Amino acid sequence: MDTFCVMFRKAPYGTIQAAEGLRHLIAAAGTMVATAVLLDDGVYLARRGQEPGASGWVSLSGALERALVDCRADPSCHLQVYVHEGSLRDRRLDPTTLVPGVELVDDDRVATVIAEARRLLIF
Amino acid sequence: MSVTQKTLTIFLAAAPYAGEHASTAMRLARAALDAGHRVNVFASADGVYGFAVGGRAKGLPDAVAGFSDLIARGARVELCGSCLVTRGLHRESVLPGAEPSSLEKLFRLIRESDVLLTLGN
Numbered sequence: 001m002d003t004f005c006v007m008f009r010k011a012p013y014g015t016i017q018a019a020e021g022l023r024h025l026i027a028a029a030g031t032m033v034a035t036a037v038l039l040d041d042g043v044y045l046a047r048r049g050q051e052p053g054a055s056g057w058v059s060l061s062g063a064l065e066r067a068l069v070d071c072r073a074d075p076s077c078h079l080q081v082y083v084h085e086g087s088l089r090d091r092r093l094d095p096t097t098l099v100p101g102v103e104l105v106d107d108d109r110v111a112t113v114i115a116e117a118r119r120l121l122i123f
Numbered sequence: 124m125s126v127t128q129k130t131l132t133i134f135l136a137a138a139p140y141a142g143e144h145a146s147t148a149m150r151l152a153r154a155a156l157d158a159g160h161r162v163n164v165f166a167s168a169d170g171v172y173g174f175a176v177g178g179r180a181k182g183l184p185d186a187v188a189g190f191s192d193l194i195a196r197g198a199r200v201e202l203c204g205s206c207l208v209t210r211g212l213h214r215e216s217v218l219p220g221a222e223p224s225s226l227e228k229l230f231r232l233i234r235e236s237d238v239l240l241t242l243g244n
Contacts, residue, residue, distance in 0.1 A: 002234055010244075017244050020136070020168055027226040032234075119233050121134060122241045 002032045005117030008042030012060040013052065018045050021123030022060055026067045029079040037113055038102075039084035042123075043091065046083050046098045061099055068101035084110050131155045132163040132236040134229075137243025139173035139186035144243040149189040151240065156196050163232050164193070165224065167203040170243055174202055174221040175212055187218065194220035201228060 006025040012018040021036075022045070028034040038046055050061040064081065071077035081102040088095060088104070095104055105113070114120060133152060137144035152162045166174060173186040180186065194200055201224035202217060214223060233239055 004230070004233070016168055017136075020244075024226060024229075028230060031227070031230055119236075119239045120241070121239070121244075123136075123244045 002119070003035060003117045004028045004032050005035045005037060005114060005120045007114070007120060007122045008036060008038045008045050009040045010123065011041040011044040012050065013055070013057055017123040018042065018060055019057070021045075021121070022063055022067075024121060024123070025079070026063075029067065029071055029077050033078040034080075035113055035117060036079075036081045037084065037105075037110055038082065039087045039110060041087075041091075043083055043087045043093060046081070046102050047093065048097055048099050065099040065101070068099065072101070082110065082113055128160055129237040130161040130163065130235060131238045131240070132165065132232050134239065134241045135164060135166045135170040135173070135243055136168045136241070138169035139178075140180065140183060141169070142243075145170070145173045145186050146184040146189075148242050149184065149186070149193065152193050152198055153189075153196075156193070156198060162193070162198040163236065164190070164198055164200045165203070165229050165232060166200070166206075166221075167229075168206055168243075169210075171202045171206050171210060171212060171217070174200065174217045176216060176218055190221070191218055194218060199232075201232065203229075 006021050008021050010017040050059045071079040082105045083102045085104045133148045135148045139145040155162045200221040204223040
């Protein structure tokens with residue numbers, strides 16, 4: 001089965017990239033094996049408790065969390081989300097503040113996930 | 124068909140005149156067609172603005188002219204449908220031959236491609 005990887009490098013809300021990446025990731029998970037790699041400012045996407053309020057944005061961490069929960073309940077859905085622990089460390093982010101279901105990975109594992117993906121979209 | 128013919132898909136997410144991404148996409152697509160390869164361009168987010176008719180660029184690469192030429196040469200161009208709707212662009216607002224599309228169609232293009240390039244994110 002094709003493995004499709006979405007790489008998140010930008011923080012949510014400041015630009016459209018994280019939202020667009022999430023949209024593509026969720027759609028992909030229903031049709032092929034989908035993986036996400038969050039690194040650099042992209043790790044902020046997985047930070048739990050985002051409340052954009054009346055800004056017009058949906059909570060992107062909430063959408064990510066729902067996608068992981070929904071996917072676990074659907075045998076035909078294949079979604080794995082990896083968070084680069086070095087990027088977390090650089091930003092002094094506590095891993096316990098991330099949405100449940102993501103996996104912390106080191107540099108080598110990030111490289112392996114990207115190398116194993118047949119296709120990669122970068123946001 | 125040449126046995127070495129490959130399919131290149133370019134995922135373009137940048138507006139045409141905010142940087143060099145659209146210009147790079149056009150140049151890469153042109154080079155691939157010149158070499159006998161198949162080319163798909165899928166424009167998403169602000170990338171769809173590069174296919175909006177009516178613009179006239181002077182003194183910088185003209186996206187509308189460039190993409191029109193690529194379509195005439197056989198490049199397949201698809202535009203994210205919801206991105207068009209978000210920006211108030213309708214079918215008649217975009218270049219003939221540039222087709223409103225969907226994520227489902229994007230993933231099919233990706234699966235059918237030998238090479239996928241992301242530009243603009």
